[in-house]
Amino acid sequence: QKEVEQNSGPLSVPEGAIASLNCTYSDRGSQSFFWYRQYSGKSPELIMSIYSNGDKEDGRFTAQLNKASQYVSLLIRDSQPSDSATYLCAVKEMRFGAGTRLTVKP
Amino acid sequence: SQTIHQWPATLVQPVGSPLSLECTVEGTSNPNLYWYRQAAGRGLQLLFYSVGIGQISSEVPQNLSASRPQDRQFILSSKKLLLSDSGFYLCAWSTGTGAEQYFGPGTRLTVT
Numbered sequence: 001q002k003e004v005e006q007n008s009g010p011l012s013v014p015e016g017a018i019a020s021l022n023c024t025y026s027d028r029g030s031q032s033f034f035w036y037r038q039y040s041g042k043s044p045e046l047i048m049s050i051y052s053n054g055d056k057e058d059g060r061f062t063a064q065l066n067k068a069s070q071y072v073s074l075l076i077r078d079s080q081p082s083d084s085a086t087y088l089c090a091v092k093e094m095r096f097g098a099g100t101r102l103t104v105k106p
Numbered sequence: 107s108q109t110i111h112q113w114p115a116t117l118v119q120p121v122g123s124p125l126s127l128e129c130t131v132e133g134t135s136n137p138n139l140y141w142y143r144q145a146a147g148r149g150l151q152l153l154f155y156s157v158g159i160g161q162i163s164s165e166v167p168q169n170l171s172a173s174r175p176q177d178r179q180f181i182l183s184s185k186k187l188l189l190s191d192s193g194f195y196l197c198a199w200s201t202g203t204g205a206e207q208y209f210g211p212g213t214r215l216t217v218t
Contacts, residue, residue: 032204043196043209044150088149093200093207094140098149 003027006089006097014105019076021100023089026070033065033072034090037083038099044088048074079104108133112197112210119217125184127213129197132178137199139180140207141172144194156180157203192217 006023013019021035032051036044050056050063050072062075072091076083079102086099109132119125131137138157142150152165154172162172169188173181180197194214198207 034206043212046206046208049206090207093204094152094155096142096150096152 002097003095004089004091004097006087006100008098008100010101010103012103012105013079015079015081017079017104019079019083019102019104021074021076021087021089021102022071023073023091023097024071025089025091025095027091027095028067028070030067030091032091032093033063034093035061035063035072035074036088036090036096038086038088040085047087076102081106108199108208110197110199110208110210112195112213114213115211116214117216119187119215121189121217122186125182125187125191125215127182127195127197127215129180129182129210130178131199134178134199134201136177138202138205139174140198140200141180141182142196142198144196146193150196153182187217189217191215 004025034049035047037047038044048063050065053065053067056063060077064073081104084103086101088099089097111130140155141153144150154164156162156174159174169184171183194212196212197210200207
């Protein structure tokens, strides 16, 4: 079992819709979780971090953490074409999933 | 504010040649430093991380090595490159274990 698993996608949503990205992890003792966005050919940039169970909102982004079920998700509301990128989930800051490619269609 | 630099941006090297990639961080002290490799269309593979000068933890030893000669300098090296070393090399820093990481612009290495 991989330490961090993500659906590779591609995930396609229409502009204005909610995009839902999911990530599961194997180490039950993990305490820190991160979402990064990576545009093609560029380095990852941090979107959000989450450390406690529940939801954390930042603008159009909401991160959700459920430690009992060992999953973390990212919701993007009012998706824009500029959100089209690969989204990487990271656990314990050093363990990355393979990423989910998101395409937002105008 | 903090800034992380990596160079060179792109590199084409023949098989068997040596490698040296450099990463420096400005605007912070005693950062944790990380080297990752990303193969085309793949996720990030942690290669090395360092919590202080001269302290290196290796995840994937193979033919790569890392050094941290100064607090904010991290170097990735190889004596002899393999074709499989091609990829996008990323340096990152954080304030400590479990903290958010911030990535440099990366070095795209092609081994021919």
